[in-house]
Amino acid sequence: MSAEPTLLELLNARVGAALAAAGCPDAPAIVQPAGRPEFGDYQANGIMAAAKARKMNPRQLASEVAAKLDLAGIADKLEIAGPGFINITLSSDYLAARAQAALTSATLAVPQPPQQTVVIDYSAPNLAKEMHVGHLRSTIIGDALARVLRFLGHTVIAQNHVGDWGTQFGMLTAYLIEAEQAGGELDLNDLEGFYRRAKQRFDDDDAFADRARDTVVRLQGGDAQIHALWQRFLDISMSHCEEVYATLGVLLTRADLKGESAYNAMLPGIVSDLQAKGMAVESDGAQVVFLDEFKGKDGEAAAYIVQKQDGGYLYATTDLAAVRHRASELKAQRALYVVDARQSLHFQQMFTVARKAGYAPAEMSLEHVGFGVMLGEDGKPFKTRSGGTVKLAELLDEAITRAFALVGEKNPDLPEAQRHEIARAVGIGAVKYADLSKNRMSDYVFNWDTMLAFEGNTAPYLQYAYTRIAGIERRAEGAIDANAPIVLHDEAERTLALELARFADAVHAVARETQPHLLCIYLYQLAGQFMRFYEACPVLKSEGTVRASRLQLCRLTSATLRSGLGLLGITTLETM
RNA sequence: CUUCGAGUAGCUCAGUGGAUAGAGCACCGGGUUGCGAACCCGGAGAUCGCUGGUUCGAGUCCAGCCUUGAAGACCA
Structure with a gap:
């Protein structure tokens, strides 16, 4: 409370x-x-x-x-x-008073709940390849949740649990060595091509495949030279991710990086600890935790493997190490995992093991923030026409290109540089909003036309509402009295003030339910109420206290739209 | 086979056990000698997958079934 x-x-x-x-x-x-x-x-x-x-x-x-x-x-x-x-x-007076209070508050009078430390695990691309559309939802949902929780005063620790460990990195490092020895015209800028060529070598040449496996062993054994090359590969791959993050405008930095490899040293301790607690037992040569909690009608306990027959570890082990770290080192009271819904069973099992082993205390909330997969219009997983994965960077470029064309239609007289700036905000906003505005659990049909329609319930509609207000405030120039009383006479004024008063409940609901679309619904309603107010109640043409009051409603609406869209990671524009 | 999602208007989606199930797109019809028409107003369009049950009340909860997707011992 x-x-x-x-x-x-x-x-x-x-x-x-x-x-x-x-x-x-x-x-x-x-x-x-x-x-x-x-x-x-x-x-x-x-x-x-x-x-x-x-x-x-x-x-x-x-x-x-x-x-x-x-x-x-x-x-x-x-x-x-x-x-x-x-x-x-x-009472209209009460609504007016709430609006007045929000206007003079840096946080728009959104109350702060008891402060928590919240870890959010999101984005988590595989550094062996370039980011593709599959990473989009986790990245923007996680980013929005991080912004909302920080806005409410929580301490948010982002954890970018990137894939940076395992056999494929042996392959890539071995190929890096080979390419450098051959004379060094290796092109790591084309990460995808590099991966493809390495994989080709791996599949075609047994000797290379053996060297790749040997490289994994040396990497995991702590070989300094191999380690340095691996690190170099990761740096370049991470730079690619950061370009995408910059285009998307998400807050992740290298400081948030905590990849799979970071937990490597903890893994043997996890297994031995589970054995000591009588939870992990040997089965077919592997170390397995059997979970009666996941017994189906067939009566078989689910097997949660923490160590393979060959002694290797799995993501099951890494995730246990991570949750232990988040509880004991990061002191998280709440841990969110913004990960594909397909991993739901894995997380339910992992949470169960973590609690039984005492890695996550009972009062620490563990939440799998799952989401559906992106589908093509045919209802199958989203691919390019040729069947390949869609690179995220290319998808974002296309969104911006389409937005630029649209800005040219709507507002051809603006300078080109400004049209580019608008296209970025509108294109990226449209992509993010199309995703965030849907219930995250349902599968998501990706459609260029729907996503970039820029009509109806879309980011541009909200951005447009904002620029309309910005236009009014610009024209009012210095004649805005920031202390003017708000008085609600017209029904449209009252309805707008009522909608404004609901902002805090929308933000709180997003934090509680980890559902960003609740904020989208709210902002769409708010923008709609503003548009009605705009039609019904002239602002600049009105006079005296009415004009001053309406200007105040405009100011609070623009501040709320800017703040709300900002919480979704979407930028507002003075002109579009 | 087991478990977990999903199934609501032609399409894309909302819908916290409450009153006559809501938006957007598309379709039809209106609105600018008004602050930006990327807008506003109206119309039409739904056996909420099916069948039972729980109760004052069910799209929402429970059971069974249908369709669909995913996961389910050594990838993540």
């Missing part, structure tokens, strides 16, 4: 108190935004259930609760409706 409640928290607390006063102490109020305008602004749904549990007449209980409900200065109308709803209409 926040020190200062959000609007929804406040209403729930007040109705809950009234329920208690009416003889139902533990009955939840269940306050929600009203389903229809004629039901007011909020509706309390909890009375019917409370009455049922106590064999009372629900409408009678509702009138008792309403009589005891203290919303002085907050609501000016309460109605008992239907089988026992309490419909609440907030």
Whole structure:
């Protein structure tokens, strides 16, 4: 519970108190935004259930609760409706006061919940290759969650759990040695081509394959020369990632890098510890933790392998080492794993083992923030026309190119440099928003036309709403009184103020549910309410206190859109 | 076979056990001597996969089935 409640928290607390006063102490109020305008602004749904549990007449209980409900200065109308709803209409003065308070607050009056240390594991590309579309969702969902949690005052520790270890790096390093010996025209700028040629060598030449395997052994054995070459390869690959991160505008840096290799030294200790605790046992030569928790109807316990027959370790072991590190070293109270939903079973098992082994204390929250796969229009995994993976850098370039063409249509008179800048914000914003605005658990049909339509519920619609306000503020010039009182007369003004008052609840919901699309829905509604206000209520043409008040509503709306889009990693523009 | 997702308008998607299931796109019809029309307003369009159950109330919870995707001992 926040020190200062959000609007929804406040209403729930007040109705809950009234329920208690009416003889139902533990009955939840269940306050929600009203389903229809004629039901007011909020509706309390909890009375019917409370009455049922106590064999009372629900409408009678509702009138008792309403009589005891203290919303002085907050609501000016309460109605008992239907089988026992309490419909609440907030007072316009109260909405105006909330808007006024938000205007003078650096955080838009969004209350901060109790502070936590939150580890977010996201992006995690495989450094053997260039980033492809499969890395997009984790990267932008994780980035949005990081921004939201930081905004709420939490300490966020990003962990980029990159793939930088394993047999393929032996192959790549061996190929690097060979290419340098051959005279050095190796082109690491084309990482994908380099990987392809190395793989070709590996498949075609047994001698090379043997050298590659030997290189892995030497790398893992701590050979300094091999290690230096491996490190060089990683640096170059990481630079590629950083270019993509810069284009996307995500916050990840090298300081957040914590790849698989970082946990290498911990792995033997994990296995021996699990053995000592009687959890890991030998089975067919491998070290396995059997989990009764995952027994199906067939009665077989799931096998969680932590060490292979040949003594090698798996990602199962690495992930245990990582969770142990996040708990004991990083002191995380909450750990989020923004990883493909296909790994759901793996995470459920890993979390179970981590808890039983004591690597993650009971009070530490472990959450798999899963998401669906990107599909092509044919419903199959998204590929290029020729069947290859789509490089992320190319996808982003295309988005920007398409946006640039659109800006040229809409606003051909702007200088070219500015059109390029707008195209970046709009193109990247469209890609991110198309992803973030969908429930992350469902599979995601990738479609250029849908994604880059720039119409309806898209980033450009929100960006456009922002530039409209920016235009008004520009024209108002110095005549804006930042202390002017907000007065809500027109229905469109009131509806806009109500929507503005819900910002905190939207942000809190995103942090709680790890669902960025809840913020998208909110911002789309806010932009829509602004557009209606814009049609109905002239700002610059109005006069005196009305004009000053409307300008204040504009200022708060633009600040909220800028802040909200910023939390999604989407930039706003003064002109577009 | 087991487990976990998903199935809502022609398409892409919302929908915290509540009142008449909502948007956008596409389609049809309106709106600019108004602050940016990348906009606004209206219309049409849905047996919420199927069948039962739980209850004052089910798209939402439970069971079974259908379709689809994924995972399920030595890749990650």
